[in-house]
Amino acid sequence: MKLAVLGVGAVGRSVVELAGEYGHTVTAVADSESAAIDPDGVDPEAVLARKEREGTVGDAAPADALTAASDVLVEATPTTLGDAEPGFSHVRAALEADRHVVLANKGPVAERYDDVRDLERDSAGSVLFEATVGGAIPVLSAIRDFGPDHITAARGVLNGTANFVLSRMAAEGLGYEHVLAEAQDLGVAEADPTFDVDGTDAALKCVILANVLGDGGHSLADAEVRGIRDIPGSALELAAEDGQTVRLIGEATPEGVRVGPRLIPQNGTLAVTGTRNIVQLETTNAGRLNISGRGAGGPETATAVLSDVSRLR
């Protein structure tokens, strides 16, 4: 397939790097200021080297990537809340041109799921978004396998940064601020970790899951969200005395979303450590399914994007 990749952050970069290995060709790449376009396929190394060196990917305008010859738009620009712009307009432009869309950007399917589905209905293109929930973990694929009607709830650890902080606090007996600073030094937490530690990122993923399970109707505004900022080290010590620990758990049902710190068994399935993510699906006929793996990272999330692309063939 021919891919137009919007966004050259960690995920977009990895999609450009790995597309060839999965049998696809990148015909356009755009960041917020520039674009590289070649109907026969851009040179991935050259484009990414230029981005590194000059801050731009090519000499074309970003908007040209939206109209360049391609089968699939890969939307990997940063997630935005509310109207989910400019991501949403990119999705609309591609669908109106009867192209497929693969999202790594959570905004359009978390904040405007019903609008996206309406546009998809009028298009020959389809919208897939495995990469928006749980990085390399094929959770939407598993939901598709069982059928959304046969899953009553999805829950799990969906933010690696918050999980790293909580598991380090529990393992080392250190305070929140100390561990967060350590996570920032390691590159696990961003300079502004608000989205991660306040639960927003996990909530967006759960909103997407609720939309898939319930066929739409949910956005971040309806989610009940609490973060991990206020958890004292003493709470983790107290939990440990009882064989328990604390994790930021997100829960999605067809009815809605709750995210917050929860007490869970220390050696239980949900107590993944470090930046790992885990999703549990409650099925109607097959009990509980657990899937864990790398929930973030450029190459990891790019594999989810490329698996969606292959599904569109």
Place this chain on the structure above:
Amino acid sequence: MKLAVLGVGAVGRSVVELAGEYGHTVTAVADSESAAIDPDGVDPEAVLARKEREGTVGDAAPADALTAASDVLVEATPTTLGDAEPGFSHVRAALEADRHVVLANKGPVAERYDDVRDLERDSAGSVLFEATVGGAIPVLSAIRDFGPDHITAARGVLNGTANFVLSRMAAEGLGYEHVLAEAQDLGVAEADPTFDVDGTDAALKCVILANVLGDGGHSLADAEVRGIRDIPGSALELAAEDGQTVRLIGEATPEGVRVGPRLIPQNGTLAVTGTRNIVQLETTNAGRLNISGRGAGGPETATAVLSDVSRLR
């Protein structure tokens, strides 16, 4: 889709019971002595009640189910080794009639994978077999998502009976014979548990995984298999002193299959308890993925069959 279901054991029965819930119609059901056929759909309750009452499902001959009007043959007769008959001939008949095949019977894809693929190439029908590995765990679907070329190895706990025995032995300090008898009382182990405790069942699943990862070439004869019969309780005690435990672990790579008891960390990911199964996939670009869930059971395995059927639409 219209389904012809061969085999009325736990899995076949559940497929007949659940097909309607997933939007499919059962037009033929056969056990080894009889068949029920109705182009408009058999009455699932009536067929299963008759089987319970009289030991037969209907008045037609079993072979009639193979020629009855259907889109998909669901092959759920008992797994056989070597030539994998009569399952293999059922697969051939369906493919030669350009029908799809969904397998719960492991024989054809473990023992004669290349023959099945050859027949599939000359047919308008496809062969899917998610139900043959790990019951409700969508492991073949996950391999398809990443692409077999991007998975270097699959390993895990793939036999619930052996896992139940080993986890009970470790937890209760009881001997093998005692726990096996208990498992038989509970219906977790069969009267003749040879296939499970000798590692054959786990090996067949790993052979199927190796065939998928390496595009064929493997059968049970090439697998290196050791069972759990000879493990003394003292070995589990010794392991526990060191924070370890023993599980029957199967490993598949494109090159081959090994199954045997292995020392693993007591609180590690692979140390699932009871009859649960777990599969780990090592991916080239996305690290390790773990999937755990119910690895056997009628309804659980039937969901895998029905998810394959839906994939054929």
